[in-house]
Amino acid sequence: NFMLIQPHSVSESPGKTVTISCTGSSGSIASNYVQWYQQRPGRAPTTVIFQDDQRPSGVPDRFSGSIDRSSNSASLTISGLKTEDEADYYCQSYDGINHEDVFGGGTKLTVL
Amino acid sequence: QVHLVQSGAEVKKPGASVKVSCRSSGYTFTNYAIHWVRQAPGQRLEWMGSFNAGNGHTKYSQKLQGRVTITSDTSASTAYMELSSLRSEDTAVYYCARGIAATPLQDWIDSWGQGTLVTVSS
Numbered sequence: 351n352f353m354l355i356q357p358h359s360v361s362e363s364p365g366k367t368v369t370i371s372c373t374g375s376s377g378s379i380a381s382n383y384v385q386w387y388q389q390r391p392g393r394a395p396t397t398v399i400f401q402d403d404q405r406p407s408g409v410p411d412r413f414s415g416s417i418d419r420s421s422n423s424a425s426l427t428i429s430g431l432k433t434e435d436e437a438d439y440y441c442q443s444y445d446g447i448n449h450e451d452v453f454g455g456g457t458k459l460t461v462l
Numbered sequence: 463q464v465h466l467v468q469s470g471a472e473v474k475k476p477g478a479s480v481k482v483s484c485r486s487s488g489y490t491f492t493n494y495a496i497h498w499v500r501q502a503p504g505q506r507l508e509w510m511g512s513f514n515a516g517n518g519h520t521k522y523s524q525k526l527q528g529r530v531t532i533t534s535d536t537s538a539s540t541a542y543m544e545l546s547s548l549r550s551e552d553t554a555v556y557y558c559a560r561g562i563a564a565t566p567l568q569d570w571i572d573s574w575g576q577g578t579l580v581t582v583s584s
Contacts, residue, residue: 400570444568451509
């Protein structure tokens with residue numbers, strides 16, 4: 351089955367830039383849109399990127415998304431890191447073979 | 463403003479069923495989909511299925527096919543997720559979420575409910 355693979359954790363200092371990757375296990379990740387969700391401890395997720403690189407209203411432009419076809423990966427980049435960005439981040443896309451949505455394993459971002 | 467309000471926490475015995483509701487407000491219910499996503503303690507988000515409130519079409523994950531049923535009461539702008547034959551591994555927070563069509567096959571989620579904790583224990 352199609353899987354999305356994320357690093358377990360990343361850490362960076364306030365004010366810096368961090369990039370979280372999301373690699374498709376098979377097929378082309380560019381075949382379907384990738385979304386990114388932020389989840390703070392004990393809270394419901396919120397959407398920070400949809401359709402690969404679009405930001406919902408209210409999400410600061412410090413958050414950006416991209417697709418790299420050469421590595422079959424999507425990336426979430428957060429610049430000017432703030433302590434409030436500390437959260438779990440999940441990528442999500444669509445498995446066109448089994449016709450179901452798939453989430454990555456999540457990446458814990460620590461801002462220290 | 464879009465709101466998705468879910469029913470309260472449930473405790474169920476193994477083998478029983480649970481039905482979680484998700485009441486929508488602030489938008490036209492039939493113009494969007496409702497997705498159900500769950501998260502076991504300390505685990506990843508897991509997509510369970512979705513319901514197109516416009517045409518009534520449902521999709522379910524292969525893993526849960528046969529145990530999960532998504533329905534709705536359009537007049538009440540409310541969606542329901544029922545999970546049967548509960549096991550301890552079904553202990554999780556269950557979320558409903560609003561889906562916006564990006565392609566004929568794929569939605570993106572823009573709003574989430576607050577989550578409902580379902581505990582399965584004997």
